[in-house]
Amino acid sequence: MLRQGRAAGKIRARPTVGRSVNYFGARELDVVVIGAGQAGLSAAYHLRRTGAEPERDFVVLDHAPRPGGAWQFRWPSLTYGKVHGMHSLPGMKLTGADDSRPSSEVIGAYFAAYERRFGLRVRRPVEVSAVREGEGGRLLVETSEGAYAPRALINATGTWDRPFWPRYPGQETFRGRQLHTADYAGPEEFTGRRVVVVGGGASGTQHLMEIADVAAATYWVTRRTPVFREGPFDQERGRAAVAMVEDRVRRGLPPQSVVSVTGLPLNDAVRRAREQGVLDRLPMFERITESGVMWEDGRTVEADVILWATGFRPAVGHLAPLSLREPGGGIRVEDTRAVRDARVHLVGYGPSASTIGANRAGRAAVRSIRRLLDRVPA
Numbered sequence: 371m372l373r374q375g376r377a378a379g380k381i382r383a384r385p386t387v388g389r390s391v392n393y394f395g396a397r398e399l400d401v402v403v404i405g406a407g408q409a410g411l412s413a414a415y416h417l418r419r420t421g422a423e424p425e426r427d428f429v430v431l432d433h434a435p436r437p438g439g440a441w442q443f444r445w446p447s448l449t450y451g452k453v454h455g456m457h458s459l460p461g462m463k464l465t466g467a468d469d470s471r472p473s474s475e476v477i478g479a480y481f482a483a484y485e486r487r488f489g490l491r492v493r494r495p496v497e498v499s500a501v502r503e504g505e506g507g508r509l510l511v512e513t514s515e516g517a518y519a520p521r522a523l524i525n526a527t528g529t530w531d532r533p534f535w536p537r538y539p540g541q542e543t544f545r546g547r548q549l550h551t552a553d554y555a556g557p558e559e560f561t562g563r564r565v566v567v568v569g570g571g572a573s574g575t576q577h578l579m580e581i582a583d584v585a586a587a588t589y590w591v592t593r594r595t596p597v598f599r600e601g602p603f604d605q606e607r608g609r610a611a612v613a614m615v616e617d618r619v620r621r622g623l624p625p626q627s628v629v630s631v632t633g634l635p636l637n638d639a640v641r642r643a644r645e646q647g648v649l650d651r652l653p654m655f656e657r658i659t660e661s662g663v664m665w666e667d668g669r670t671v672e673a674d675v676i677l678w679a680t681g682f683r684p685a686v687g688h689l690a691p692l693s694l695r696e697p698g699g700g701i702r703v704e705d706t707r708a709v710r711d712a713r714v715h716l717v718g719y720g721p722s723a724s725t726i727g728a729n730r731a732g733r734a735a736v737r738s739i740r741r742l743l744d745r746v747p748a
């Protein structure tokens with residue numbers, strides 16, 4: 371990876387990536403982008419437009435094996451036609467996709483073509499384990515292929531790598547199977563089973579509508595009463611939803627899930643499922659038993675499977691050494707910039723955790739970083 375050369379009496383590596391290698395062996399460049407999902411690719415595209423060269427001025431690192439961001443891991447029955455609203459990446463439209471094909475394939479192929487078209491040279495699989503303070507005002511990004519020393523960071527690591535499993539008493543005694551949306555591979559494995567689905571978001575309702583056709587019984591359990599949204603999700607509603615999440619992030623609170631502010635879309639399939647009783651919701655149970663779940667009043671349901679459709683949290687553990695977290699548990703972000711460290715930008719985080727939000731955040735982060743780098747020469 372690194373070619374050796376002699377400089378200032380020390381053996382220094384001359385990098386094939388970055389402009390130079392510092393005393394500690396870290397490759398120096400302007401920007402590291404972590405994550406090649408919608409948010410990271412949008413940022414990389416806008417970096418390219420400012421004239422930045424991949425591998426010399428910036429790198430995009432991703433630990434997944436293939437292009438597609440988190441989409442590559444979504445279950446095959448989540449066809450492109452079932453996806454709520456995928457916005458194309460900037461500069462290249464996704465057109466003519468077959469609605470019946472899995473979204474993982476459609477979007478994986480689209481992202482691969484996008485990376486090729488704009489020469490983004492995503493480096494994968496590369497795991498980023500930690501980002502910490504480096505030398506001379508630079509950050510130090512520690513990865514499975516060595517260290518980088520950028521002047522700024524765009525963190526675009528999404529949420530898929532951090533499924534959220536709530537804890538309930540008795541959970542460890544359950545003799546059936548427990549799995550999370552992140553493990554869901556389609557309805558077939560639930561044939562003839564009694565399944566409790568926990569979670570009032572879009573994933574929970576989609577799992578139920580698929581599983582109900584083959585399962586012996588399904589039960590839907592949610593903490594709050596689900597709100598079904600009539601009519602299209604217009605721009606005004608979109609703006610209002612984003613503003614609510616934005617407000618939390620500004621106050622340093624952990625971002626909410628988007629569905630908690632947008633509600634569940636009431637389409638024909640959902641209407642049918644409601645008529646058939648598939649989406650009759652039960653309140654949250656109090657504990658888990660060996661053979662099912664139990665409510666406060668002593669009622670029980672026998673189950674073979676508990677499917678936790680309880681969402682995801684931002685995958686930002688590698689940023690911990692920078693101490694960006696507020697006492698409220700979240701990272702305070704203004705536009706895309708971390709309030710505690712102006713070199714760090716979070717895209718696809720909180721209010722920008724949607725395909726359209728990620729597009730915009732990528733552009734905003736690059737603009738802001740450009741201004742920062744112009745102000746503070748290397």
Ligand SMILES: Cc1cc2nc3c(=O)[nH]c(=O)nc-3n(C[C@H](O)[C@H](O)[C@H](O)COP(=O)(O)OP(=O)(O)OC[C@H]3O[C@@H](n4cnc5c(N)ncnc54)[C@H](O)[C@@H]3O)c2cc1C
Nearest residue numbers: 405407408409433434439440454455498527528718724725
């Ligand atoms: C089931 C489901 C359906 C959805 N449907 C829609 C929809 O219809 N419309 C919509 O707008 N939004 C949808 N979303 C939200 C959607 O995930 C976002 O809109 C968007 O795709 C997220 O893009 P991203 O780039 O932020 O994250 P991701 O696509 O998750 O990309 C993050 C990338 O970072 C990489 N990464 C993470 N940690 C590290 C690390 N430490 N080191 C190296 N690489 C790392 C991962 O490998 C991944 O490739 C859905 C979400 C889910 C869970």
